[in-house]
Amino acid sequence: MNNGVAVIRDLLFQFNGIDTNGFEEAFFMKCVQNRMSKTSSNSLNGYCNLLKSNKEETHSLVNSLNNTFSEFFRNTLTFAYLEQIVLPSLIEKKRKEKQKEIRIWSAACASGQEPYSIAILIDELIRIHHLDLSCRIFATDINQSELEIAKKGIYQVSSLGKVNINRLNTYFTRVNQMEYYGHFEAYAISSDLKQYIDFSVFDLASEEGACPQASIYGNFDMIICSNVLFYYKPEYRYRMLAKIGNCLNSNAWLITGEAEREIVKENNYTEEFFSSGIFRNFKPYENKSH
């Protein structure tokens, strides 16, 4: 079995130039098994032969490894804490320290729902309290085509289920759906909101690149790295968390997905609110990859 998996990883590298060695074994195997069942392959050997003779299938397998699902305000509890406690306290800290800029990194932003959700919360706070404060959100992903969708900022109604009616009216405009998503209802994000965000490609698992280039030194007040760590093997997760830790300001916030809380706890972060996926880096960061 393991030998078959190694052959598949080699084939994907050979045909598509994609290094899948970082993907967690069980996740990788689940994707292979899904593709085997979709292509009616009875054995791993048979599936390897199919991959060798059919490049299209190598693309399908790579696509199935790349889960890009996202939605606005994805984790309701996390976003409630962000709105009610974390962002107001961050704003208060900036006021006390007489700083005028909040810096946030959305580190695997898919097609933009996550950074736009944060931008909505920040924009509301700035407007309600008439704050003299700016906010820069650096939103990155490994997948260029997802980033193109993010920059366009046009979304199917299915990813807007957790956006309340006031926010829908303030920050979105209904667009001609036939032009974008056929018969699915579609909405465009407001250009005011787009101004908070700088989208760029960034591979969190790579040994190169410390932080998004546009951010220069990082120095983030908050990093959201959600629903990506668990796809990777432990040594890759540690490398990703080391990168994040190195460009977080001290006492800054790290937000993760619900299923990644334990991974983050093992890396010296303290969860602020029970089950929230919201952490702070009080302790000096210890890089476990060495």
Ligand SMILES: C[S@@+](CC[C@H](N)C(=O)[O-])C[C@H]1O[C@@H](n2cnc3c(N)ncnc32)[C@H](O)[C@@H]1O
């Ligand atoms: C399931 S989506 C999560 C999107 C969003 N963070 C959320 O929680 O809704 C996972 C995203 O991680 C991205 N990704 C996977 N590996 C990555 C890596 N090594 N570096 C940066 N992004 C990565 C994928 O392209 C995908 O867009």
